[in-house]
Amino acid sequence: MSYGSINTWKLIEKEYKPEKALLYDSLFSLGNGYMGSRGFHPEENKESYEAMVFIAGVYDYIKAGITDFVNTPNIFYINLYIDGQLLNPFECNIIDYDRELDMKNGVLYRKLTVRDSKERDTVIEYSRFFSLKEKHLAVTRYKVTPLNYSGEITVLNGIDAASSNNPIPDDQLKSDSEVVSLFDVTSINHYKKNSVSIGFNTKGTNIHMSEALCVVSPEGGVEHDSISLAKIVGIKSTKKVLKGSSIELDTYSAIYTSRDGIADIEKASKEMIADASLRGYRRVLRDSEEEWSLKWDISSIDIKGDDLLEQGLRYNIFQLISSNSQHDGTVSIGARGLTHSRYKGCYFWDTEIFMLPFYIYTCPEAAKNLLMFRYNTLKAAEENARNQNLSGARYPWMCNTDGIEQCETWDIGFSEVHITADIAYAIENYYNITGDIEFYLDYGAEILIQTARYWASRFTYDLRNDLYNMLFVKGPNEYGGVTLNNTYTTLLALYNLELGKKAIEMLKSNRRSKWIDMKSEMGFEESEINLWNDIITKAKVNYDEAKNLYIEDDNFYKLEVLDISAYKKGEEPLYKTICFDRLQRYRVIKQADVILLMCLLPDKFSKLEMKAAWDEYESITLHDSSLSYGTHAQFAAWLDYKEEAYSYLMKSIRLDIDNIMNNTGKEGIHFAAAGASWQAFIFGICGIYIRDHTLLAKPCLPDHIKDVQFKLIYNDRKYEIKIDNSHKPLKTNISTVD
Amino acid sequence: MSYGSINTWKLIEKEYKPEKALLYDSLFSLGNGYMGSRGFHPEENKESYEAMVFIAGVYDYIKAGITDFVNTPNIFYINLYIDGQLLNPFECNIIDYDRELDMKNGVLYRKLTVRDSKERDTVIEYSRFFSLKEKHLAVTRYKVTPLNYSGEITVLNGIDAASSNNPIPDDQLKSDSEVVSLFDVTSINHYKKNSVSIGFNTKGTNIHMSEALCVVSPEGGVEHDSISLAKIVGIKSTKKVLKGSSIELDTYSAIYTSRDGIADIEKASKEMIADASLRGYRRVLRDSEEEWSLKWDISSIDIKGDDLLEQGLRYNIFQLISSNSQHDGTVSIGARGLTHSRYKGCYFWDTEIFMLPFYIYTCPEAAKNLLMFRYNTLKAAEENARNQNLSGARYPWMCNTDGIEQCETWDIGFSEVHITADIAYAIENYYNITGDIEFYLDYGAEILIQTARYWASRFTYDLRNDLYNMLFVKGPNEYGGVTLNNTYTTLLALYNLELGKKAIEMLKSNRRSKWIDMKSEMGFEESEINLWNDIITKAKVNYDEAKNLYIEDDNFYKLEVLDISAYKKGEEPLYKTICFDRLQRYRVIKQADVILLMCLLPDKFSKLEMKAAWDEYESITLHDSSLSYGTHAQFAAWLDYKEEAYSYLMKSIRLDIDNIMNNTGKEGIHFAAAGASWQAFIFGICGIYIRDHTLLAKPCLPDHIKDVQFKLIYNDRKYEIKIDNSHKPLKTNISTVD
Incomplete structure (x- = not known):
């Protein structure tokens, strides 16, 4: 790491090298x-x-x-x-x-x-x-x-x-x-x-x-x-x-x-x-x-003592702003934004889970329109569920403006179903932070109910053991095969069922007549809620009580241990060395899975459970997806692992600028990583969280960072956060501005 | 069923109907x-x-x-x-x-x-x-x-x-x-x-x-x-x-x-x-x-008392002869023979498991050349295994002459791995019936060893439970999802390991110097056999002792019971009504799976186990593949279920002539069904089997069939089999001819 004086508002190329032309084509994308x-x-x-x-x-x-x-x-x-x-x-x-x-x-x-x-x-x-x-x-x-x-x-x-x-x-x-x-x-x-x-x-x-x-x-x-x-x-x-x-x-x-x-x-x-x-x-x-x-x-983050970090964060934010159609609810943001047609320019969970928090906290209108896109494609998601002989609404793994599945591979398109719960999660998250009850009641609630119905039909009841299994799914760890009871998927699905129940209560209290119409239009029976409750009580979740450990899925300990160091060279994804079919039988993790779940729902897990997850998973995670570093940085910071947090943070933040995955030129800017970087810094390093409707911070700053300053919008008010780390003890000041 | 006098050597069309043109295009295929x-x-x-x-x-x-x-x-x-x-x-x-x-x-x-x-x-x-x-x-x-x-x-x-x-x-x-x-x-x-x-x-x-x-x-x-x-x-x-x-x-x-x-x-x-x-x-x-x-x-089967059966069997045999390049070891027989390009004209396990026995017993040269095709593509199968980071040889699910995988879908191409054991099984089967030790030693043994090595690398050792799992596979029941420990796959893989061991012994005894060369060329270590033995002892097999029941796979009882009658209409495959993704979570079976295994290795299962399998699986089997009826006919006959045996037999035998699956016109003749029909009649209804190097019969003839006569070649000798059912008790006569 160099602390040399770089211009943190600029990205500069001083020499033309044809072999780097594609990389700079990506980095110098505008929009x-x-x-x-x-x-x-x-x-x-x-x-x-x-x-x-x-x-x-x-x-x-x-x-x-x-x-x-x-x-x-x-x-x-x-x-x-x-x-x-x-x-x-x-x-x-x-x-x-x-x-x-x-x-x-x-x-x-x-x-x-x-x-x-x-x-x-x-x-x-x-x-x-x-x-x-x-x-x-x-x-x-x-x-x-x-x-x-x-x-x-x-x-x-x-x-x-x-x-x-x-x-x-x-x-x-x-x-x-x-x-x-x-x-x-x-x-x-x-x-x-x-x-x-x-x-x-x-x-x-x-x-x-x-x-x-x-x-x-x-x-x-x-x-x-x-x-x-x-x-x-x-x-x-x-x-x-x-x-x-x-x-x-x-x-x-x-x-x-x-x-x-x-x-x-x-x-x-x-x-x-x-x-x-x-x-x-x-x-x-x-x-x-x-x-x-x-x-x-509203978006800038000013950091004293780490120019590479400041420049990198600004670059991530610059791209997040440049590819976002703030006022348009008919589009989302592709996995590579407006910088490349990789992945056919499609929209993924990348938007809701990785990018959305940046917009929620800095431009609620943009966040709302990203969610409006999901509302505008709800009918397509309902059609998708029907085509799969299921109820409610099932969002496609990847889509363009019309919300129709664009994934052509079975194991991902049909099995990586968690996206539906990711979208429900994002709606609740947006509502909790913005307090935008109009959006919640007019649009969000309907999505929350229809997605809950989907999950109720997607679980399979096991009569012999009186439990519900989530069969044939793929979690965020795409190396985990088409598996059973992936904990990320199951717990987010159960959360989605809870959100569906809450949405119904909210509609009943605040939009009674709308709810009555909606109920009849969607053919909703109150008895469905009994099934939701039964599933919430009896869904199979792999948990080791003795170790306080949430286990990734049913198959995790059936997999073969791999000597990762013998195969993984640098940051190059292992799927280039070992084929996907073989990888799924090794006990390795492509990207944050249980750890991501804990980042999304921190209040549902104890510190002991978080530590246990880190100990079990971090060392076998390959970070073969750009979505992994940021999540690990955030989680490490929560566990007070300062060094690991900073190291992961820098990999995430400088992923494109330093071409860490060696594909930025060929594929464009990694927008999920940009969003994850922002979250890692704000929620992880700066420790921003909300408790009792109050914005709070519990930073985990590396010593060389002297001073951090940024703004956030919470509940329709603008806050300025200052963290002074130049003297011990570190001081945090959160105040409203306007 | 009509017993009207039809010309059992002919198929006749008396009226031109444009809507039936494609069907007759298929039926009147020549080659x-x-x-x-x-x-x-x-x-x-x-x-x-x-x-x-x-x-x-x-x-x-x-x-x-x-x-x-x-x-x-x-x-x-x-x-x-x-x-x-x-x-x-x-x-x-x-x-x-x-x-x-x-x-x-x-x-x-x-x-x-x-x-x-x-x-x-x-x-x-x-x-x-x-x-x-x-x-x-x-x-x-x-x-x-x-x-x-x-x-x-x-x-x-x-x-x-x-x-x-x-x-x-x-x-x-x-x-x-x-x-x-x-x-x-x-x-x-x-x-x-x-x-x-x-x-x-x-x-x-x-x-x-x-x-x-x-x-x-x-x-x-x-x-x-x-x-x-x-x-x-x-x-x-x-x-x-x-x-x-x-x-x-x-x-x-x-x-x-x-x-x-x-x-x-x-x-x-x-x-x-x-x-x-x-x-x-x-x-x-x-x-x-x-x-x-x-x-x-050598091929004709003469039946008194059932013209539809006789005509149907002859038609199946006619097509099996017409699409077979008897003298050519560089081709196999596509799923639709030379009658249609469906499935891109590719070769599947259909040849080895369903068609091959007909050729083994009536034209050993043709059978040998079909297996020579697999020997001629052994290098491609080895390359295929290497590309999947595995050892030995892994045959492709579907291929043309060059033996390179042609399947484009992950869940089938990568997961339906049993084909490799199916080919090993066929080699042993050919050798057992023909006694062709030259083929076995010169070609077959190498395949048996390389496929055994593949399986040894395809099982995954579970340290916690000291057992071997077969992870992420699809059995013959293609509705069963990508599953774990599919019994068909596992038991045939273990059989393949046994065959590999036997092949090594045979080479050591009969071709010592060839074996020494082969061993060094393939880098074979004697210690590999220890691993094979360990897998044979410790592989996980789902078996219910109390019920004498082999269970299809790990997930079988996690699946939801389906009221089949509410969905399945006629013989139309259920995947046209319920999507594949949904089907895999229902406890239904596309085609014979455990039952097929028992047909292939009857000596490994007791009568009680066979009955238990029939009771568990037959009623939930949808026969959504043309490969299923014949196997069920054969199995039912073995269990003395005369009526079921005959009913399944006729569906298999007249599958194309009567367009039972409603796709003969669009897709061509179903060659696996033709082969399965022949086996169902010969091994099932006529009960032909081999014990102590002797050809024997234990028929299960329906009463209306008075007389059956056919020839078979066993161990290089031609036999004539006559079954006289016109008086009780039924009489069987097996004698050599020429």
Whole structure:
């Protein structure tokens, strides 16, 4: 660990290395929740599926019933010509290179000095941002300065409509070389010399997209020409530039889709770029910066004594903000946000269990809309349960906007059922922290009841032993096979049954007539509650009284002990060395399972039980999922294991920045890890918890951290938390602000 | 059941019903083991993937690593023209219709009288056979007689190179609308007016096929012209035919592939048709009939008193002979033989467990070659085990000629591991009945040892209880989930370990130096046998002493009881009503599981145990697989349950003829059921068994069967078995012949 002075608001790349290009494409991803893109250079010769630009909620079919996250047309396409000849700066000698992500303001800057084969030296500056204020708007500035020559410089700022998808199979060991185009160009309108708009349609889901682009030269003297080449539509801007002078071009791109509920999306996109270009780059940027400033005011965590930690946490938070459609209840956040189409851009439990707490405590509206997404797909979850000959609502393991199962493998899609309880848990969690009773009664309660009914039908009664088994499930430890009575799944399912009961009571007390209607519509019988109570009393839970130990599942001690050190090398997942089938017979754990359960429901377990779980599981946990480090950091902190807590925390927080799992480039940013990092720091290291409706803290800070300061929203009030660790004993101060 | 006089050597269709066309396409399938085809009419407007012609062993990739059974060019394509105008008889008014499969001689006959829109009546006769003597040869005869007019009649006998595949997903509930062409035409050679040869290449596996075709008119007066239309290459034959006269054309088609190990396959195919056409239709047919006569001499089962049974059994035997490449050890028999590409034409345990005994007892050479196929893919099975981080050899659940796993679903492909023990069982079974010690020592022993090593690595030692568990497997009852300690799998695996030990002893005694080489090549340690012995002693087997009951697996009594009658309608599989995920939590059985085990290893179980198994399992078995009825018939007969035995027998034997599972048309002939039918009759109803190296019988004949007569080969000697049931007590006579 280095304590050198790094700029904790920035991520900086000082040297261009082609082998690290994908990694930095991921790390320099930008977004405003509505849309986002990877950090590719505009002039690079990327494959058509590598220059990824995403619009939240835009999916299209790649086969019957299965969709991919559409890589929409690349609005950041640039070709640079000097005296009529194309210049690819990455094929030149790069003399000077600097790329910086300014997290405070959400802008990516780049400055390049290149020497071409004719010994011409050229400085090429570029900046790019998605406006956090105007969600349909993306802006770039491109400036070219010939250093040792004069010449005619032409820049083509375009939209690359040849963007394609390279669908990635669910199986993490398979790769797919297939490249598919998921949209057609439906119209091209060169309505001004410096402006163009294009219409696109996704092929299967029939989502219409309108993208408008205009190029402005703030200093003038530039000729613009709106052109269409093969698959590139854009504006060519030309200027004779003297040695040491520059051409500077600002490009405004606006995107609207038929999902926005606006009648004329072409008009809207044209108006957006007209208006933005009139205001100009600086003003548009300032408006976006102001939004970022508001975001950071509530989200920033200031830490004295650990720059790597501060930078890492800020990076995680930056990405969580960038990929979240705060006002939109029809989308959730994909496992890789808007930074990659890995996992087909699907939504998982990652959102509810790992990311949601960040939003609950810093932006309740965003949290509410993430849960509204689940309400909006409740009918699909009910249909899903019916198709599986079960009752209530069964949420899909992975889905896009329509809430239909997208997982294609049996052992995961059909068996990893805990997601339904995870969603119920998240609703209760949101309600407990925000006190948003309107959401609870209007939307949450119905989900809690329907998911409880699902669980009642998913347990199997064992007449011989008078108990209920949870048969053929997979817990968070995906190496545990399709197993029986996975404790995580069972206890969260029982919690879900309790929440269902509570929801009914709440409706009876607060929305009597709504409950009567709902009951009749869902054909609910009061007697169902008797079954729920019977299950709660008699469900089989593997518990060793003598050891105070919750055992992962029925099979745990049937598994073979593995000498992990002989197989696991570094952080590379073991499934790359030992096949999944074999792994499931070893007593190893892919990721936090019982330990995660205890992090979610700490009040249900004693300190002794927590210690016993740590002793049993931590040493055989492989952390072959990015979801594991953060949970372990949080749990270790609760157990006062300072060193372990900090070590796990740093792995989680710097997972992407330091490319710890060696897949950030190929797969994008790990959003669950980002959320888990935040939780590990706030709930683990800073020890934030709620008791008797009061926000409290029981920190477990490493000694080198001197001072921590951050804000949280609890029960509709804003609190400032200050932890002073510069003198012993450590002091915590929690006060309300506004 | 009708005892009406039916021709038990024939299958007859008297009326053309379009909705039954697919069913009869399946039922009228012909083949000679090298190649085969469905029984489609030559003039029908079938989809390009419906007129299926297969060549054993010809597969091609439909995606990475996954192949389909190639639907090769349709050599039976015919267009009929009257006065230059195409006449599709199936668009005419069909006045008379007769189609007959002559099982005795392996010929399909058809006679049609049609009245077209111009009120012309035409008789169209057709016959088709694959020569059982000359495996590369298929012959047809086509005769057209204008009844009430004279005219110029033209017949195009061609090869349709537009044949395509319609790959069917493993998941039985999914269908695929994709149509793919798996080969290219590489050459067309019109080398005579009445002869043509064409070369084809499969696209991915690069198998070259040469097909030659010539048309001869035995009575002369016909003009031939060799032509190429879009995708049809063939011979146009024209004759002016007077009212009441005929045009008669014989077509000889020869097929060779690069798999045959012949240098010039084009030459070979041309020579074959030249030679055959010289000898003429009757002679070529007679040669084939002689081969059939030899086959039937050893295979026929003559039954007095039950024509439906006799016809059904003959049909099963006819198909088993038709799809078997007797002399070829590089192929096995697909689940649907050469009658359909369902299951991608793959080979399963169906061959070793269900079909093989028929061949062992009637054609040991065929049986040996089926097992040679497993020897020839032993290296692939070893690779498969290595890829799963296991030892020895692990055979794939389904494969084509290269022995590489073709199953794409986790729960079946990875979990239904019993196939490896099924193959070991079959080797021992073959050796016990044939006494073929050369095969055993040269090939079988190595398989037995490598499969034993696989099992030793597949069991998991449970230190706490000092026992071995078989974790995460699926038994024959595929509704039983991915389960633990499936008794069928465990006991056959333990048997496999015993067979491995015996094989080592046999090699030590008979092939000492071979064993020393083999041992060093496979890195075998004598200490491995200690582990085998430990597993044999300590493997967990679910057995209820009080009830003498072998329990299906660890989970059986955790499953929910289902009121089967409320859900199961007729013979339709329950998975069409209740999804697989839900089914696995009901205490129902898809197909014989423990009962099958007892049929395979009867000496290991007492009569009490067999009765207990019947009582526990029979009533909850759904027979949702065609593999189940025959086994139940055999088992019931052993328990002297005459009525049940006969009822199950008839369902198995007439499964396809009577379309009992309602999928014979869409999927082809059920070869495992055919084999199981034969076993049910021979081992069950006739009670054939071996004790002290002697062939014995303990029949359980229904009273209405008066007399049964058949032959078997045991230990290289031919036996004739006669059972006389016309007077009580029943008399059995077993005597050697020749």
